[in-house]
Amino acid sequence: MIKIYPYGQVSPEEILSRREELPDVSEAVAEIIAAVRREGDDALRRYAREFDKTELEELEVPPEQLDRALDALDPDLRAILEQAADNIRSFHSRQVRNSFVISERDGVILGQKVTPLDRVGLYIPGGTAAYPSTVLMNAIPAKIAGCGEIVMVSPPTCGGDVNPTILAAAKIAGVDRVFRTGGAQGVAALACGTGTIPRVDKIVGPGNTFVAEAKRQVFGQVVIDMIAGPSEILVIADGNSNPATVSADLLSQAEHDKNASAVLITDSTALAGAVQRELEVQLAALPRQEIARASIEHNGKIIVAENLLQGIEIANALAPEHLELCVDNPFDYLDKVRHAGSIFLGRSCPEALGDYLAGPNHTLPTSGTARFSSPLSVDDFVKKSQFTYYTPAALEGVAGKIARFAREEGLEGHARSALSRQETGWKTRKIVSARNESSGIRYKIIEVAQSGAYELWSAHPNGERHLVMRGTKDQVWAEYKKYIHREESR
């Protein structure tokens, strides 16, 4: 049975249990990655035999198979997936950022250019956890960002095929290519590339311990979205809330994983007791009872606070992945929430609505990282480049300042680089030595300010001037002496 605590008796650290015991698979994963890097497609076929119990001929799922999967989909389910995709598209298109350009000062243009990633890899688990919603949530933001190519890998079933609902969702979301490979080897293929699977710039999507460890190990060669921890929900509910719906919402998180955390904070002792009893009732009839019960017993908590603002304080201390505000005027509290991945406002907003249909992303920061991290968004599939343009006159106005600043930092090369554009004409050149040949030609050594270079020039009686050489001080003096010597020895 879930435990009830008075506010203040459990620390924020204890409230959302974040322990997760994972087996250490780092060596096994390192071996798989090395094999894929070495042997490419052959390694993928071997691992399919070993792990997926299937003999793969073609690694790529032919595009027609995606079309067929969509055509064969139950029409009701297809309509729901398409509505979900529309809602996800509508929400995420509001995240699109434009490049900008600033030209506020004479001769100066500055800007920031937004460019989509060239190629993105999407890992989609197979087997019992085949989630078409994950395909939509990961691929659609990449598509809206304008990524050149979206490549998906998903483990084959023992029949050798990828789950058809996953394929239909991939078609709806606009995935470009799908490959039959999963696990650490699927991640390795995306990160390193193989004969068949192209190398990507970023890998997104959830997965088991092997997939998470593989993402960790390839990070650096490619970028990854995040390593998600166990799912979390914090429900803040007042005394008018229905214990049955509050309990159902808590269980919808708890059924994910025995390490998931479902926590209720309420200002009503009556609701606390009712939810405690109701959870037992609903658990008894839940298909995934075993998982949900382990989660509720180990990590579930009910906190009775003096008022709902204490609940918001706890939410801000925990930065939960999901936060439900089951109260009458939820918008009154929205500004007070500083840290949460996704916030569900009011009594008619179960977290499951966000998992499937509302439109905001369901890939969210866990384990308190919502303090500084964001839900998956279009921003994850673009990057920015800055640009700067100065006219010669604009640079002239600041070159001395750059040089002064650079010298303050002991970086003379930076100073010289800024000043090197100023060497127009002779104004920054100093005559070091000059001597006339009897022919009337005058030789001069010039020290070129800021560059450290010396130049040897000849000035002819007809007014012509020629650069004889440019070099270090020693080189130029040596050459100068040759001319002088020639003169003297004549």
Added chain:
Amino acid sequence: MIKIYPYGQVSPEEILSRREELPDVSEAVAEIIAAVRREGDDALRRYAREFDKTELEELEVPPEQLDRALDALDPDLRAILEQAADNIRSFHSRQVRNSFVISERDGVILGQKVTPLDRVGLYIPGGTAAYPSTVLMNAIPAKIAGCGEIVMVSPPTCGGDVNPTILAAAKIAGVDRVFRTGGAQGVAALACGTGTIPRVDKIVGPGNTFVAEAKRQVFGQVVIDMIAGPSEILVIADGNSNPATVSADLLSQAEHDKNASAVLITDSTALAGAVQRELEVQLAALPRQEIARASIEHNGKIIVAENLLQGIEIANALAPEHLELCVDNPFDYLDKVRHAGSIFLGRSCPEALGDYLAGPNHTLPTSGTARFSSPLSVDDFVKKSQFTYYTPAALEGVAGKIARFAREEGLEGHARSALSRQETGWKTRKIVSARNESSGIRYKIIEVAQSGAYELWSAHPNGERHLVMRGTKDQVWAEYKKYIHREESR
């Protein structure tokens, strides 16, 4: 002497040399972090004695000392720092994103809320590499983002004080608190907090091998900006470019670090030769000649391409940190550049301009990560939270669809959560059994659809109805039988 290669003779991987041999300091750093976590300020004082050769009384630099440092600053330098700060502010304020809200469908409100990070930590190196420009570039975007507190750590000199120009820059940039501690222990203090130094959410700023390793190790507890690799510049220059300025620009990168890469791509054999010679001339007179020469000899390259578009192709393959386009119409090429951290357009735009004064950030993605990463920006100091609001009627319209989708994924708890709001009235309740007591009271067992719960109700002759209990099937049947039994035994 720098080597010249024809286009195609070196692979993109070889062009920007990215090897960097770093000593393994992970054990030493792990020990320092553990000591700071265990002993807090005492450990910081001990490391100051050991590493910085100074006895620290107060860890915090008093605020008045920042004011005094600014007042004592050379007025020319102060004006330059203030102009740089203004330019950085002006550029970065264009990056600010607003929260948004969408209400396109009846009864549905969706949105994304942008919240600044609560507290940010800024690591600023001391000693010979005391860079006030780094203070401005890191603190100003955090300030514009609206971070609650910006905390800076910087190693003390042997006199016990932080470099006064660093302090003046901190004052100009709006840093809130400054502490005298550096190295791995400074990073550990920001990540874990000590008696004096508050724990932060994110750590930004450059540093030596120890600092980089410490950032790597505390990543997870806090978020970090990036682990920067050696600096890189790629200059694309046509034959009209001045070899002296091109060389000066290459050397401004090379002088940073012997692992830095400076590469020129040109379509002019004449320019290639002239830069090759000129680099030797300028190197001979450069104060940091030893570092710059090592960088040029080991990592420097000149590539002679057939045309400038081949240069852009190479740039896109390399994703360089800095890219200079020394050509007549640089904007003609801007759209073709897909991957670069910061782009300097035209012949009057040395990279040093961007290091100090132009306004765009100088903290840039290195080692090819500009393919998927961005310069430091206001975005690094905010995070987003999503929110969703549905009215009861809006949820009613989609609850069945959510349930269908959730069941497709095998998550019955999610389906029940969505449907739990529909149990208004009796329409989703099924009478399982009913029996009249002789008193005229009728008892009914009701199966509550979607929740797995059963209810026992009593209906009285006067029309009143009471919920006797709610529970699992077995619990409710047991209670029902008691009433029936009482009746039968009467």
